[in-house]
Amino acid sequence: MPTLKLRSVAIDTYRENVVYLHRGCTLYRSEGFQALNKIEIHKEENGQPVIAVLNIVEDANITAPGELGISEQVFEQLNLPPGTPVTVKHATPPASIEAVHDKINGEALSYEQYFRISQDIVENRYSKIEIAAFLVGCAETGFERDEVLYLTRSMVETGDRLEWGESLVVDKHCIGGIPGNRTTMLIVPIVAAHGMLMPKTSSRAITSPAGTADTMEVLANVDLQPEELRNIVQQQRGCLAWGGNARLAPVDDILISVERPLSMDSPGQMVASILSKKVAAGATRLLIDIPLGPTAKVRTHRDALRLRKLFEYVGDRMQLELEVVITGGSQPIGRGIGPMLETRDVMQVLECRPDAPMDLREKALQLAGRILEFDADVRGGEGYHIARDILDSGRALAKMEAIIEAQGKNTRPLQLGRLHHAITAPRSGKITMIDNLQMASIARLAGAPLDKGAGVDLHKKTGEHVEMGEPLYTIYAAFPANYEFALEAARQDIGYTVKETDSK
């Protein structure tokens, strides 16, 4: 078999393996390759081939005949130096694709079938198109509860698992859609100060203006290896780290990268996604927060209940005891939206300052309280008071500072976006609604979370009165282009509804 020399092509094709072949290359002609054929790349010694989609190139500066150009993703997976000879051939369709066709035809699949599909997905044997076909095949009309369980198990089994050696390992997840909702950074110190094990790994923001990992990174290093995590958690009982270094439920990330462009968010996939990550992270108790509201991810109480039932069904069968709380999701929590602004809110609460955002403090205490009640020795209803004591006594702040030291305090100077502008009320009246989606969008355009000092600082919340011209919120940006885009978005849709009232 003729070989091709590897050549790194500096193109990020985002979670899809792409390789490049020159149209004049002999191998291209003979194998009947055509752009978008899937091929297997074999290293000299036997091993797992890497699957990729083929694009054909006509510029030898990108890839010349005799070379195999590989995108950044492929380069990482192959882990071979440029110039290495490799062989390529047509990729046989993944064996599990037949199960996908069965699913499309309305059949229920077994655990073994979900496992094989997950295996093939994690080995990059599935193109985005095939993943889309799988996801749509599983869409609501045809995804039995047991199938959600099988898929969740498969997603755990095709990745690594963290083990903590204790029977009580707690975790928390918020379904999301509410900007500024940084309760995790309060809950972990409170719960760890109590002595409960809460090794929290979080993701970076995908579509929101800040994820827990992005926000914590303002204060400390979050990029920790599993061994470091273990040490920190052993000492401190908790951590706030980025989950990307442990290979937890990797199929989840791949599925999400296709679900998102499709705006698909079926309950079954949501449950499988969340629970697979938590089980892989070693949790034995999980608190799930479902914020409800017209612009939240879950919009009706009925949908929230249905989701809860599915969480309970799957969790119970995976040795993950969980509690679901349905909370208010009608406006952003706290005042800051964006990493530094949210960190400010969190520190204000930990420091028990009088100007701390009360809604964030209250929600964190409620949720921390529920988590504390996973402890057999804590009476039902007592959790909140214990949490409040830990917070008011300063033990939560001390624990946070200890966690920060253990992970590695951030010493890089950070500052709020130097370009800022206050958006003012268009009329006097009462604030009746704040659009979560629009506020998050403005914060992202302003540069969050990439620019840690970018985002939106809310001065007014729903129910409050404003005078015309009074600042509703301030936009912070680090770069002029972001600044302009965010201002323009706010001009087009201010995100606040102010209703005139006759009297104040």
Add this chain to the structure above:
Amino acid sequence: MPTLKLRSVAIDTYRENVVYLHRGCTLYRSEGFQALNKIEIHKEENGQPVIAVLNIVEDANITAPGELGISEQVFEQLNLPPGTPVTVKHATPPASIEAVHDKINGEALSYEQYFRISQDIVENRYSKIEIAAFLVGCAETGFERDEVLYLTRSMVETGDRLEWGESLVVDKHCIGGIPGNRTTMLIVPIVAAHGMLMPKTSSRAITSPAGTADTMEVLANVDLQPEELRNIVQQQRGCLAWGGNARLAPVDDILISVERPLSMDSPGQMVASILSKKVAAGATRLLIDIPLGPTAKVRTHRDALRLRKLFEYVGDRMQLELEVVITGGSQPIGRGIGPMLETRDVMQVLECRPDAPMDLREKALQLAGRILEFDADVRGGEGYHIARDILDSGRALAKMEAIIEAQGKNTRPLQLGRLHHAITAPRSGKITMIDNLQMASIARLAGAPLDKGAGVDLHKKTGEHVEMGEPLYTIYAAFPANYEFALEAARQDIGYTVKETDSK
């Protein structure tokens, strides 16, 4: 809005619009773009934006900051010179994607919804992932007959149509899967010689070793513009051209480019695909040939009947009268597989040579006869005899030669692949089966249809006896690599089943 300068990137991304942005580009940072975001490219003057998927580049030799690198497909669609300033922004999801979500959730869609989806698809607003979601949503379990009709209509309406000004315009389609089945090149001359209008446009092979267009191209130019087609058909009553220059049902080609990697072939999609092309081509009568056999596309009589009913239902409602014939599909038709070899078979039949492949002659006469019976003046059952007379009298040959002259005789010297090897029988006995898929595969590896002289020449058919060592078929290839691959494939699976018999 800041602009980017267009830069042509010589990458063929095959029916998916891809553009390239440098990671250091200000626009990338500010807009929150991420690889695989969909973006809209706007020209300076208002017009239809071109939608594309974004890949991020880190090599300024491919695309530098301030530039928008565009793949070959995008370059063709934008039709602007490199260096032209354009603006880009996030593509709003196509409005019709909501209908796709409804379909995924099990609802039946209206004509208007299918039309809007088709419009968005033809305007490149759908990524491959979204098209996959649409196709799977329509999969067998949820695609009512009326929906097949609506989709077919939409696929016609979102392209161009050919009109011939006569009430009787005939066409033919074979469901496929049978190599060497070049009846069209016999039927058109026969039917045109009778005076019936048969303006045949065909496609090039996608997965088979030769399409009608590839094979006809051995004899004449097939790349004709609609106006040229019209002139030729006016004079000759028929033509055998490539359909790619008239924009007939373009959504069909886009859907096929996603269906194929997914190996999806639902009856509804098949019917919509075939009938939309025929209606757009201006046909008023259509003969559909469904070859049946264990390795053909349609495998059981029941499936063939179900397909027939669906064809009839949709055809009747689109002023396309059709007849469906179910024919034998258990082995290749004729002897040649590959453009030149199949042309040889066709010419042998037209020239009425005694060594002409009888199965090809017979099948062509049967089908031509059925088409002739679309003529009100031809009695049922008479068509075959009229066809045979036209063939035996030499009028079909004369008509073919006239069509070849009119389209433009091919003057390039062509020759059979100079590398050839006979594959011999592994034992003496009777040939009980020939695997259509394997023979087609060997022919493709040998280089067909790209290399017109490549392919397979069958010496023996099923039912015939062979001695051990006797040639079953000969492989022809133009290039050593193809030659080796084809031989290797034949070694691994000869494609013929020879059963020992006690007596000859």
